[in-house]
Amino acid sequence: MNSEAVSTQHVLLGLLARGPRHGYELKRAHDERLPRARPLAFGQVYATLARLQRDGLVSPAGQEREGGPDRTSYALTGEGRAALDRWLATVEPPMPYVASTLFAKVVVALMVADAERARAYLIAQRRAHTERLRELTAVKTAPAAALDEVIAADFAIAHLDADLRWLHTTLERVADWHREVHS
Amino acid sequence: MSFLQARGVVRAYGRTPALRGVTLDVAEGEILAVTGPSGCGKSTLLHCLAGILRPDAGQVTWCGERIDEWPEAARSRLRRTEFGVLFQFGQLVAELTAAENVALPLLLAGTGRREARTAALTWLERLGVAEVADVPPGEMSGGQQQRCALARALVTEPRVLFADEPTGALDTLTGEQVLTQLVRLARQQRTTVVLVTHEPRIAAYADREVTLRDGAVDQSGLGLDAPVPGGHR
Numbered sequence: 001m002n003s004e005a006v007s008t009q010h011v012l013l014g015l016l017a018r019g020p021r022h023g024y025e026l027k028r029a030h031d032e033r034l035p036r037a038r039p040l041a042f043g044q045v046y047a048t049l050a051r052l053q054r055d056g057l058v059s060p061a062g063q064e065r066e067g068g069p070d071r072t073s074y075a076l077t078g079e080g081r082a083a084l085d086r087w088l089a090t091v092e093p094p095m096p097y098v099a100s101t102l103f104a105k106v107v108v109a110l111m112v113a114d115a116e117r118a119r120a121y122l123i124a125q126r127r128a129h130t131e132r133l134r135e136l137t138a139v140k141t142a143p144a145a146a147l148d149e150v151i152a153a154d155f156a157i158a159h160l161d162a163d164l165r166w167l168h169t170t171l172e173r174v175a176d177w178h179r180e181v182h183s
Numbered sequence: 184m185s186f187l188q189a190r191g192v193v194r195a196y197g198r199t200p201a202l203r204g205v206t207l208d209v210a211e212g213e214i215l216a217v218t219g220p221s222g223c224g225k226s227t228l229l230h231c232l233a234g235i236l237r238p239d240a241g242q243v244t245w246c247g248e249r250i251d252e253w254p255e256a257a258r259s260r261l262r263r264t265e266f267g268v269l270f271q272f273g274q275l276v277a278e279l280t281a282a283e284n285v286a287l288p289l290l291l292a293g294t295g296r297r298e299a300r301t302a303a304l305t306w307l308e309r310l311g312v313a314e315v316a317d318v319p320p321g322e323m324s325g326g327q328q329q330r331c332a333l334a335r336a337l338v339t340e341p342r343v344l345f346a347d348e349p350t351g352a353l354d355t356l357t358g359e360q361v362l363t364q365l366v367r368l369a370r371q372q373r374t375t376v377v378l379v380t381h382e383p384r385i386a387a388y389a390d391r392e393v394t395l396r397d398g399a400v401d402q403s404g405l406g407l408d409a410p411v412p413g414g415h416r
Contacts, residue, residue, distance in 0.1 A: 130383060130386075130387070130392070133383060133384065133387040134387045134389075136387075137384075137387040137388050140359075140363065141363045141366050141367060141388065143367060157384060157387070161382075161383060161384040164383045164384075165383075168383075
């Protein structure tokens with residue numbers, strides 16, 4: 001699956017748009033609103049906040065001490081709000097590159113080995129994809145599935161499905177492709 | 184005793200072979216997807232398992248009984264009582280309302296009119312289409328029609344539901360909603376499901392998947408016996 005980098009900066013700006021929050025709250029809100037996202041470490045939240053503050057997109061908005069360490073909460077600045085709006089208005093480039101390990105692996109297999117090796121990989125990958133597809137479908141059909149979860153699972157399912165179609169058609173074409181690579 | 188099985192099932196249409204000896208076991212309570220490219224014989228297999236078609240050779244057994252040897256009347260009774268069937272296009276009776284369509288299998292099985300209507304309304308409600316109870320299929324959306332067809336297939340509380348590309352005529356979202364309902368209800372009622380589809384996304388709703396290729400079970404299907412990646416021939 002394509003794993004385009006999500007802009008943590010902009011996601012945090014978005015989470016701050018509803019009012020000031022400190023790092024711990026941001027991490028929790030992130031995990032709740034973006035289920036199945038790549039895990040966001042606390043360290044990454046603080047590092048990103050520091051960068052956003054340096055660039056004037058957020059500013060400290062108070063401190064809170066509840067018997068524990070200091071917690072600084074941050075607020076969106078006017079500049080931060082403008083940066084967020086620009087990001088939201090920008091259309092993402094639709095697949096500018098075919099940046100897939102699956103694709104690269106089959107090409108390399110065909111270069112260094114034979115069509116059988118590529119086939120073996122395609123079949124094993126298809127099996128792994130199918131198993132993951134089934135897991136995510138079970139998440140969706142669970143009686144208590146929340147819409148957050150369903151929509152996140154849908155995204156992954158659509159991409160796995162696209163990969164699976166590609167794996168199927170490439171399996172059919174792999175012998176011809178091997179001949180072309182070695183002609 | 185096995186629940187539902189095919190043993191060496193062969194079936195041709197004229198001179199064109201559709202199934203070339205399919206052996207398959209369906210366990211009670213499982214949701215089994217039968218997948219494969221167009222023309223691989225998956226619909227024919229469903230028709231043979233459901234007792235709609237008779238194989239030219241081989242056996243189909245249901246709870247130990249050779250249903251392929253049964254006369255049409257007995258197989259037809261089986262389809263009205265123990266089996267439910269759902270096709271790509273709902274195949275509702277155009278002249279009847281939704282509730283009448285859903286009540287039909289019960290009426291054919293001898294249930295009283297009032298009781299059949301009550302059961303039909305319960306199933307339409309379960310599938311979220313109670314509002315079309317008194318509407319004929321021609322005035323319903325595709326999704327509503329397919330939900331009615333599903334209600335009709337489940338109203339007799341069959342032990343096996345056969346579904347042949349049940350979402351093939353629906354848009355993605357509606358198809359997924361119908362399938363989610365199908366799977367949830369099947370699990371609730373412990374209904375066994377044989378789901379024929381060519382789409383991996385749909386097959387993923389099942390517990391297990393069998394792939395057909397040129398009328399036979401594709402052993403390399405999901406790579407269960409696939410060569411180890413990196414292994415060399």
